[in-house]
Amino acid sequence: MIKIKNKEHSINLINQMGLNCMPQEVIDKKNVEKLKRFLHNNPAEEYIIRDIFTPMGTYKFVKTYEECIEYITSLNADKFSISVSFRNLEGRILLGDIYVKDNFVSLSASTSKNATHRNIYEKPEISLNTELFDDKLWNVPGFEKLIDYINDHNLYGIVVEFAIFKNKVGTQNENIVIIELRSDY
Numbered sequence: 001m002i003k004i005k006n007k008e009h010s011i012n013l014i015n016q017m018g019l020n021c022m023p024q025e026v027i028d029k030k031n032v033e034k035l036k037r038f039l040h041n042n043p044a045e046e047y048i049i050r051d052i053f054t055p056m057g058t059y060k061f062v063k064t065y066e067e068c069i070e071y072i073t074s075l076n077a078d079k080f081s082i083s084v085s086f087r088n089l090e091g092r093i094l095l096g097d098i099y100v101k102d103n104f105v106s107l108s109a110s111t112s113k114n115a116t117h118r119n120i121y122e123k124p125e126i127s128l129n130t131e132l133f134d135d136k137l138w139n140v141p142g143f144e145k146l147i148d149y150i151n152d153h154n155l156y157g158i159v160v161e162f163a164i165f166k167n168k169v170g171t172q173n174e175n176i177v178i179i180e181l182r183s184d185y
Contacts, residue, residue, distance in 0.1 A: 002158050004183045007052040011081055013181055019153060020172035021179070024083035026052060029072050038082055039065055046085040053077050056118070061085055086177060091166035094142045096120055097182075100150055101157045103132045111141060117161050117179060142175075149176040158183045 004010050008026050015021070023042040027034050039047070049071055051057030060071045072080055086092070096109025097117065109115075110125040128136055137143050142164035150160065161179035170177045 002155075002181070002183060004158065004181050007050065007057075007081060007180065008079065010181045011052075014178055017153060018172065019178040020170040020174040020176055022084040022086055022170055022177060024081055026079055026081050028079050029075065030078070032069070035068060035072075035082065036065065039068070042084050044084040046088060048083050048085045048087075050081045050083070051075060051077060052079060052081045061087065086163060086165075086169065089165065089169060092163055093166055094140065094146075094164040095162070096126065097159050097161045098146065098150070099157075099159050100132070100147070100155070105130060105132050105134075105137060107137065107140065107143075109140065145175055149174075155181070 002013070004013060011024055011026055014024075023038075025034070025038050027038065045063065047062050047068070048059055049062060049068060050059045058075075062068050062071060068082070092113065094109050094111055095115045095117070096107060097120075098109075099106040105128065107126060107128045108120050108124050110120045112125065115125075126140055128134070128140075130137060132147075146162060146164060149162075150156065159182040161182070163177045163179065165175050165177065168174055
């Protein structure tokens with residue numbers, strides 16, 4: 001069973017396992033050159049900067065280097081994560097998190113374009129705690145691709161935050177994007 005200590009460990013594990021994600025990196029606040037390199041190597045309309053040390057920590061969507069610098073100076077921690085944002089990408093069909101162990105599946109998700117990994121729990125569109133063979137799961141848009149991805153990468157016994165797209169996106173150019181892996185935090 002995989003044990004994930006924190007968000008930094010999750011990011012490193014996602015990268016080590018070769019999972020499809022949006023380009024992301026953990027950066028020390030004092031290393032502005034690394035931040036510049038990340039932005040240069042990953043041109044995008046929008047990025048998301050996250051506090052990696054606090055569960056449900058602060059985050060901010062930014063568009064420029066100057067906005068990045070302004071925001072990271074307000075952070076208390078020495079490190080932060082930056083990722084290319086998928087918020088405005090077309091073709092997203094499902095966003096949520098899933099936990100699969102043996103034949104048990106817990107799925108919280110939404111097909112709404114306005115869904116985030118923070119708001120899907122407030123009024124969940126899809127909230128299932130059931131067995132893998134329950135027809136309700138197989139009627140969820142993209143579920144078959146998601147369960148195949150979990151099986152292919154042995155992502156059992158951990159919470160997997162994901163987004164599913166009609167088109168292929170991310171570092172591995174696939175339909176499933178892994179946002180975060182969680183176990184103990």
